[in-house]
Amino acid sequence: MILHLIHKRIGVKTLLLLCIFLCTQLSFAQNDASSTAKVQAIFDQFMKYRHENKVDKAMETLDEAANIAESNEDTKLLLDTYHQYARIFLEEGDHETALRYWDRASIYLRDMSYSYGQAFQLYLEAALRYDEGNNFQALKLLEESRKLSNNRNLSNNILLLEAYIFTNIEKYDDAIKNLHALIVNSDDKERAYLAAKANLQLAKISVKLNDYEEGIIHSKAALELSEKHGFAKEVKNANEELSDIYEKTGDYKEALIFNKGLAKIKDSIFNIEKAKLEANTADDTRFEHMSNELNKQQAKIEELSESKNRSEITAILTSAFLTIISLLAVSLFRNNQIKLKTNDLLYTKNKELELARDAAVSAMEAKTNFLSTVTHELRTPLYAVTGLTHLLLEENPSEHQKEHLKSLKFSGEYLLNFINDILQINKIDAEKLEPLSIEFKLHKVLNDVVDSLQQNANENKTKLILDYDPNIPQQLLGDPIKLSQIFMNLVGNALKFTKNGKVEVIAKLLKKEEDEVKLYFEVRDNGIGISEDQQKHIFDSFEQGSIQINREYGGTGLGLTIVKSLLGLFGSTIQLESDLGHGSSFYFEMDLKCDTKALDEVACQLDPETFQFKGLHLLVVEDNKINQVITKKMLTKKEITCDIANNGNEAIDLAKSNTYDAILMDIHMPGISGEEATRQIRKFDEDIPIIALTAISLDDSLDSFYAAGCNDVVTKPFKPEVFYQKIGENIFKSKIQGSV
Template identity: 85%
Template sequence: MTSSKIYKLICSTKFMVLCILLCTQAIFGQKDISSTAKVQAIFDEYMVYRHQNKTDKALETLDKAAEIAENNEDAKLLLDTYHQYARLFLEEGDRETAVFYWDRASILLKDLSYSFGQAFHNYLEATLRFDEGNNFQSLKLLEESRKLSNNRNLGNNILLIEANIFANITNYDDAIKNLHALIVNSDDKERAYLATKANLQLAKISLDLNDLEEGIIHSKAALELAEKHGYFKEIRAANQRLSVIYEKTGNYDEALNYRKNLEQIKDSIFNLEKAKLETNTADKIRFDHQMNEINKLTIKNEELSESKNRSEITAILTSAFLTIISLLAVSLFRNNQIKLKTNDLLYTKNKELELARDSAVSAMEAKTNFLSTVTHELRTPLYAVTGLTHLLLEENPAEHQKEHLKSLKFSGDYLLNFINDILQINKIDADKLEPLKIEFKLQKILADVVDSLQQNAAEKNTSLVLDYDPNIPLQLLGDPIKISQVFMNLVGNALKFTKDGKVEVIAKLLKKDEDQVKLYFEVKDNGIGISEDQQKNIFDSFEQGSVQINREYGGTGLGLTIVKSLLGLFNSKIHLESELGHGSSFFFEMDLKCNENDLQEVSFELNPEEFDFNGLHVLVVEDNKINQVITKKMLTKKEITCDIANNGNEAIDLAKANTYDAILMDIHMPGISGEEATRQIRKFDEEIPIIALTAISLDDSLDSFYEAGCNDVVTKPFKPEVFYQKIGENIFKRKMEGQV
């Protein structure tokens, strides 16, 4: 015989004996009326615990009610208790235990004339049928239940189940009618709880009908009621519903907010420990019910022992022995069930966490892409602002106009730096950055950084010097662009906070092993310094130490965050030593590969002063009319002539029909992109320098530009000196290399 059959046999025997005892004692005993009131009070307490999802407490109160009902031989109260057991376990998803108590209630109903009990029994059976997916059987049982009793609370619960069934079969009109009735219900026991459940179901229906605004209203109403009364399950459901609806509306910040609330609820200690506690409590109650039968048999055994009725004693002992053996078998079976249930719970929890993680990541990606798109789109009008300002400054404006134009240029440069920082942070957060592995000259990279910031240093009356170790190999393998960004941020930061002082850029060789070197870098100044408290957060985004510093020195507070993140790509870590009023020192170590074979490489480096732009003829590929005008005027200032192509197809045709010294290629254009146009041009001309001009976005990759055939990249909006430098380098350096 299987453990499940033993379990059912014992349960059936136990309840048969109990029913016989109750029926027999009902003839001779009198009911304790005060006990009925006490059980009713316990039921009210149980209702609160059930609503708040405190299943362990609810089970304990029902156990008290069952004990009182059995002691007073009140079959109706015992029936009501079994019904509540069944209802609670069904709501908790334990269908097997719910059916067990519903079956026990069925046995008691056979010998009772109790219309409310039969009505509630039908209601529970309807709920079971609905749980199976038998919608129309459930509706029929609910109608029978309504005819047997006019109890208001039962009627409201019937309305709720009917609404759920109507929604299931897409009869939304009847479902909404029932749910609106429940929102304004006057139930004296479950008014707030029923209104909460009704709002949640209305939110679900609104979501199904794509009425998102109505869905938000009902979800928030449900959340407000649930939080006010402590309905744990409903709080979780409302947060889940709101996160889904806000994500559909495109309001990703709100969606992420409710998703975070949901994660806090799911990961709370209460939620994790509650499942274990509920399982233990439920198991204990079942065990106690069975131990009650053993105790009764033991008492009976003692009474028979006193009367020396050996045959009856033997029968009782045998029964007790069999009962104990059966209980042991049932206990083993239940332990196995508990393990299975715990495993299911953990599996479900993991799945929920995975879904929540995916949702949170999707919301974060949407937010990141939105910021990236905004910063990208801002570059086009900003190109017009900075370009026109530069042109106006070079056309000898009046003195009173020059002051305004300089202010406009400063504001444009500040906005450009801010956009660049935001884009850089977005790329880092989205894991879009990977370090390049190309050959470069470290000394030239650092010298360029120092030279480009000498003007800033002069304005601060500060000395900016480079201390470079000559033992460092000439050619290194790495990412010169990101290393340059690190030092631009560190040196720029040092100059911002140093006046009438000195800023040093130090590069030292620590160790060299064959093709691997370990380098030490440091940027130190004798500026205002950083206090110990401010040092703790100085590398956080938008953090500048204090509001006063931000107002006095300006800036975005993103520079050091970018430095920390970029160095992380090289498995390096930034360190800080500083004392308030005595300057700061930022230092780090970096491992790079070197290439000694290229020590004798011929250098073709040219200074900007050596560029003779007169007579050059280039092709400008640009779809924006304002950008065309600005770029053409900037070229004309250097006596460079140009043709204009409005799109990629025109660029290909003009490149085939004419000879140009270089092509300035916009990347983002209607029709074919600049990358595709470059690929097509490279099929018939592999020599012409092609410089990509682009408002680079989060999804753009410098590698893809080079792979398409571009020789260099200039991001818009650009500084004029950088623009001319790139043109000169790519045209004249290539010519010199060709001569050699």
């Protein structure tokens, strides 16, 4: 009935046309459905290859999808394909190419309404920001992506990326929450893959939190899933994680098992060939897309050149221009590839250099700390050796005992000098030395050096002469301790290599301007001299010219190294002139400040012979029992009485309740240190002389002793004459100043 009416109204011809149209539309619909099913199958295959880390195969499937999209002019399909290109290049570490495909996709999104495509675009942008280290930007983009689409697979991938970001910013609870949700996910496309990735990330977090047992459980779960489904990259990562965890827990047998499996994966011919093939496929993909773009442009130009509105010459010029642009594009691409490879190589080399540098710094710190500890610990027993030797020599031993005791004393002093040199070099290497700027009398400093080494000169039958310029101002500002060390090393060195000769210590004023002076110093001898070859290395550590010199004259070979380093603190440089067999001359210049107001002051010099030690009463603060006995006996020899404090607290209590002429304060003690005890004593007694009596370590600073309130410092072990000199100077100087 209906057909009859239609036939009647529109006629046979019209009905025939309508039938043809309906059949055509039905055919198109069938083709569209067939095309959609084919594309879906291609994307499913792509995802499988991607999970198995078969990048070359994955690229080929995407190329096939892109061709279908272009032939059908399916913009959404092409957009989805570009998204997958961007994702796989990003996963392979090619950020630049991934960004290029993301840019292409964004161009297509401008002219279409496609909520899933916009959501995926935001997800990819978040992944790019995360790859650049912008964690909080990435989190914001993921939140926007989640609002645009409720696609289950996309939501699960957002959860995974969020977990990575939460781990980066140490929000471990949030990351663990996301990852546990992914382990039990019901994703119809990537259920096993997402669970494997989640287990791997949970293992990494467990290691960060030192929960190695949990790390092993998740790593093994990831390994089992990955091996079952052929997730090649995840198999490698799980092996790496297990090897690392077992090594950290000390289970080296298990670590070796997974390490061997890892090495087998990395070194397999399959993987090497696969890497080459993937690189070639990626390059081919890039070139193919560039060629397609160029071909499209070429086709448009040819079409325009055939048009009546375009002249033949314009077409030729346009083609030529396009060819040049194409060549430039290819050239730039090649150059960019070379640049990327060079950057990778430079990055690797820089990392290797940084590791080598860190290892060298660690080794230097370990060496410095070791030597510092050893030299410090040696001083305490050495104090007992030198102290007891001195006491035994004072007790009138028999002649044969005296000979042995003198040898023991010499050995102790030699060892002490060696320890002092090692400590000094360590302080210089660790940059823990800074020059002081205090008032001192240069003439007294040089006189003290000459007097202390006069006995050595007499033993070598050598004249030791001080040639001092009287025009040098009396009061200078500088570091008398380090200056004394410089001359002790230079003069001691000259005396060691000069027998039956002469050593001169020269100090001259070169220039004086207001409160600054330039001085010239020289230590000259007529000893054995130094050859030209030996002069090149004479200032290096442990260098003594030759093995023969070391055997004949002894010494550590550190003296001139210390001199050079100490002068460097003052901005000065040591110079050397020497002639083999005729002697040597070490000289340098130094800029110092002078105290013009104190030029006319007359110093009150104390003669050690006038010290009246009898009747003095001191407080000795010392935690070591042997040191207590030795110090007490040395004081008793001079008829000095003393009280003993075993620690800093006892010292404070005794100083409050008794009257002492001076305090000998050890620095390193259990409980409060000698520095702190000195500060507490200074609160109720500002005048009593306090002498720091300590074995100085690398971390100790004379400045900190003085800042705490010490009047002077005597380093253990010490020479008895220095010990008595310091006690006398500080006690009697204090009394003289008090009477004045």
